[in-house]
Amino acid sequence: MMHVFECFVTWILLAVPVTGLFQSPSSKPSSHPDGGLRSECLWNIMRLTLDEALAVGSQLEIAVINGTEIIPLSPTLAAQCGYSMDSDPWGNTKVFVSLLGCYVDNQADETFNLGLRFQMYGDGLSKKIQHDVTETCSYSRWASREILCDRNYMEVSTLMVTPEVPVTMDGQKVQETWQDAIPDAVAPNSIWKMTFHTPDSKVMVLKDAHRAGYGAMTTPTRLVLRSPYNMPETYAEEVAGVPMEVFSVSTYYKQVRRLAIIVSAAACPTGGLVFTDEVITWYVPRRIPPLISSAFKILETHMGIDGQRLDKTMMAIRRYKLSITESHVVIELPVGSPDGYYKSHAPDYSYHITYTVEPMLELLWRAEDTRADTRYKVLFPITTPLMPRPPHVTESIVPEQKVFNVLLGTFLHDVSLLNITFTTGVLTVTECNARGFDFQEHRFANSSKTFSLQVPFSDEVVLKHNPNPLTTVYFLPLVFGLLILPEQIPFPHPAELEASLEDVVLPTTTGFCDQDNFYISVKYGSQGDNFQIMMLHAGSWRELDTELYSLTDNNTHVSIVVPYTAPDTVFETVQSDSIRARVDLLLLETPNMWQLNDLSLACYFPLTMTECYPNGTVTALAVKVESVRNLNPKYLTLSDQSCKPVFSNDRFAFFSFNLNSCGTTRTFFDNVMAYENEISMHHSMGKHQSRKGLINPDYRHTVSCYYLVNDTETMAFRTRPRNSDPKADPGVGQLVVQMRLAQEVSYDLFYQTEDYPVVKYLQQPLYFEVELMWSTDPRIALVLENCWATLHEDRTTLPSWDLIVKRCENLDDRYIVFHPVVADARIHIPAHVKRFSVKMFTFTTDETVLKEQIFVHCDADLCDTTKPDGICSGQCASPLWNAKPLKPTGSRRGMFISQPPPH
Template identity: 60%
Template sequence: MNMGIDGLRLDSAQMAARGYYLSITDFHIIVEIPIGSPDGYYKSHSPAFQYHITYTIEPMLEVFWMADQTQQDTRYKILFPITTPPMPRPPYTDDRTVPEMREFKLYVGIFLHDVELRNITFATGVLTVEESNARGFTVQQHVFANGSSVFSLKVPFDTDVIFKHNPQVLVTTYTLSVVFGFVILPEESSFAHAVKLQASLQDVVLPTLTGTCDQDQFYITVKYGSQGTNFKTMVGGLDLTPELAEAYKFKGNATHGSIEVPYTATSSAFELITANSIRARLAVLVWDPITNWILSDLFLACYFPLTTTRCYPNGTISALAVKVESVPNLDPSWLTLKDQSCMPVSSNDRFAQFIFNADSCGTTRTFFDHYMMYENEIGLYYNAEKGLTHTSPVDPEYRQTVSCYYVVNDTQTIAFHAKSRLYEPKAEISSGQMTVQMRLATDSSYQEFYEAEDYPVKKYLREPLYFEVELVQSTDPHLALILDNCWATLQKEMTSLPSWDIIVASCAYSGDGYATAFSTVSVDDRVSVPSRYKRFSMKMFAFIQEDQVLKHEVYVHCDLVICDTTSPAEGICQGQCANLAVKGTPTQMRRGQSTTSTYQKQISFGPITLNSFQ
């Protein structure tokens, strides 16, 4: 027996070199040929538009034998072409993208010599290889020594066929989606291969906002950054719609945009009124509509000229009341003068205009050496008898004093006091001494207290303040805490003047209209020994000196007595406000006279800052 390829006989050395084997059994002659032998060839196919290959070879078998009876030689030759069934060979994709190079780079293969790349489908359409190269998308074929090949493609990030997304504020994710279209020669049968690649790069320059003001308007400029105008703008809580952009005189180019917003626009917020100006604030932000991230924001506050009171020689007075943001629920049409029948002559959601005579609407007149003053007040009043429901006794008042001086047939407008939500106290936790602490509770339940991050805490005139004084760092259940005297000062020093009484001789001071009230302390999850706690409340009050409202930092101080409950109760240790017989200034009498059953401490709390719109 001999074997060969394509009709040519191979000797044993040639067969061994090629990995061919020839053997025989009782019933068969077996020829073994490895697929891929160089004596055969591969061919591409595309059944169901998928890439497959086949291998074809034509072996030869020669058989010689001699008949026993005739002794004659017989020769038989067989030629048998063999082709394998189609074998799937899905193309692979080799992603060699380096994001910092700002381009996608990939390889697709491996294909036989009979495969040709005809076109590439991008997000924007189908391009031939020539058109792709003309667009700057570099397409190349790389042929190996055995005739097979791969195709490469380079696509820059900054082209219209790339989808850009910002999953993080400063990071851009680039996505390339393409479909390669191949044909097999010479049949011109086709198949396709889809590729999707992503790359992320920290290359985002966020937009920035800047602003200035003149006498009438805010001027806002936005620098777009690296993402162009792919963001939304909000002005004063309102989306910058085309209609609003037109109203605010929007102008823009490839890198910047600007708007002009009048300070009276609904987008602005009024913060403060003075005698001849108003402080208005404009909040502007730009945000990503896909992620809802705020990309940049600006809060611009400016003073704008505004005359709110005018005094005319004929005795007519005009006054403009302004709704500031500290009274968000105020309807200016509810405001009246002292005579509550004197309503605004006109109003909208931000202003109320009053015009009245100096001898009407409850206006008062005061004579001085060389002039006289007419004074009235714009306010929001609560009157249960008249059934007014605009406000309630616990609501902050709105007060705006209007004053006119008349001097020798001449008139001038002086400063008025806008007292909308008159005082906004700001409390801070005192460092104090560690054995006792004084804290400000959020409400009368004394379950939650203001923490450092809550400050400044806003409190208003006549709003109650809830104080708790606690004896800490002690596990002795036989100790009791008594508040001897508490007072308020304008300085950190306890002995500074002036001062105002809060608790006197362990009892609530009742010498003014802001009476102090003690609260009972009961056992709960937080309080295990009620005797180590004292709670009192008082309404936020104005500090008055010579008929002037003081706008200073205020400190609260207390003399404390710690009593031994196992000893006979004497004097102040009889209980909070139990020693009613003590007169005068008990603290001064007892200070420095500690006995074995009492221990005196002092604690300060503050400052509480009083703010007034003036």
């Protein structure tokens, strides 16, 4: 009868849900026809294999069938009774049972019967699934002593001898009446007590030993003792540099008519491993002193995997090596052998792998003094230390495709990619493919895998910047969200992808001219309107004033119309009937201040420089050209320095004079009468030197008029004295002056009476023109004396705001601009016209904006150009730099005009 210590704690294996995608490198046995269970007899142990397909997604409970009794196996009871279990992370399970274990039906130590019940249950199962397995093994080649080292226990069985052994207790010889000292309950071949050597002695009776977790029983011919590891009565010892755990016991058991004692010992290795990246080397001491006290001879050596012996052919195929040195038995196993499996780990979110394999070493030796045989078997599961395998990111770029091609790997079969974090957020694998990112998983014959991803440069998750005008750097930061199965352990892997391409198409500029304007077209490049248009003005670049010029933008081109008289143009040369003007344009990228492109466009425009009238009047236009950049036209004079321009600005000077004045010379040749005068700058005019101290440049412009002389007449006349000097009778008449609002700076189109009131936005320019109507007298010049704005049509109402004060711009209003007037088909005498512009404004009262109409009024003076002193010195001839603006409060001198209201 077997004596065991029963425990009713369930021994449970957790099998995490897996799929066929995650097979380990070494394939486990395939499912058995009756449910994926298989049993095998391996000498003195029995192995039962449960395929993962049977346990997937469930929890597993194992129990022993002992006749009609079902006894659940707990980890404690398993170690005490000779059961062990190994399960990989995917549910492949192996159960090892010692043939001398508890609940094994032992027939004369030759035939052994065992029944086990496997029960699976879990959320994925509608009901509990049960599989009963029975196995019969035959084994009779027992050695005198057999030692079994399994993963959770040490076992030693010894052949019981029948010769009488003298027994001493407490130093005294036991007499024939020793039976009186042994309890009656102890039957023959039953264990009485046990002395544990730690190496100190500790005595326990059988019942106490069972309670302490030890296994002890007798079979028909053998004494079987079993101890879990790390028990109080076991001890550690280092043998030949290998750490071992030792279990040593003297057992007292009763035989017929005598008391027998057997000293048993088991010593199992707990270390002795050396790891490299390619090989696992396992050292086991060749001589183990706790087990061997005299000379011995090794009779057999066997190596195996998972308890199964391997022959030399299979060892060679697997590249396993078994050798014996003077001090060790050495087994070498290549890392990655198909009998083991790899597993992924992520300590501190860093990818590592391990390799697990379970070799077996079996030795048979014979002691030379007693001739007793010992069979020594060790089942030794080995897992390598964590091996770092940082994933590699490989990127390849085809410039023509403009796509990031990234390959991430290599990973084991148990790693899955869950999601990818971009700068804009997190996308699952499914969402990546739906967005157009081509994500794929690639598997290889060795069960490893990689992941590939394609992201186009044009997607918003890709960041871009330009280190220079022609190059674009594309930058893709991302984090791969990886998952280790079946444990569901997440770990990230960041990556930064970068590509540099010279793929920038710069904007281009083209232009042409007509008789009045430059027409410039800017075609956008690949980066759209990422630039500012700059115009060259007075030798320096400034941003294009969109209020001065007509701009049209259609998202691919921007078109600009620039009048040739615009402030941003320069005059290169002049001829008698034309002027050559140039506009310089620059495309500037900010904030890097890169010059993307430029354009210098020069054209000839029709312009009459000199007009000679039959009545002897001459008008001449002097132009400031680029070569005399520092010229101030208002200081130009005719040959007679008292003859000054009737109108001037910073670019033009307009002269009107009679051929019999201003130092004009006359020359006759053939039938032509030629009149000449010269417009020039006289250096003697020191008081008119430039305010910056620059010397006035040399400037000479000859004005010539040619008259055909058809005939020469001789006239005779006589004189007689006058009685009195001639007197002029005063005449009475009306001169009409009108003020109009132009639609644009060209002053070609004007608002009509029915257009008023005109609606304008704040800061939008208003272009005014004041003209003396129906006069052909070149001696009359129009001068604007004062201009102001009111809220009412009555010019005397308040509040009012001064625009022009004493012929000059209001110094408190920087938005008043005078515009030059040149002769054209409509305007024959420029001195009869004045033009100015002001940006739209509104009145405020107590910081409240008055949204009402605005009326503009002007006082105009008409003067005699032959008398250039006084008001005919020109518009703003003597600016009052420190004068305060005037407010109109009463009547004004001269003519006045009013403009209908803009609002």
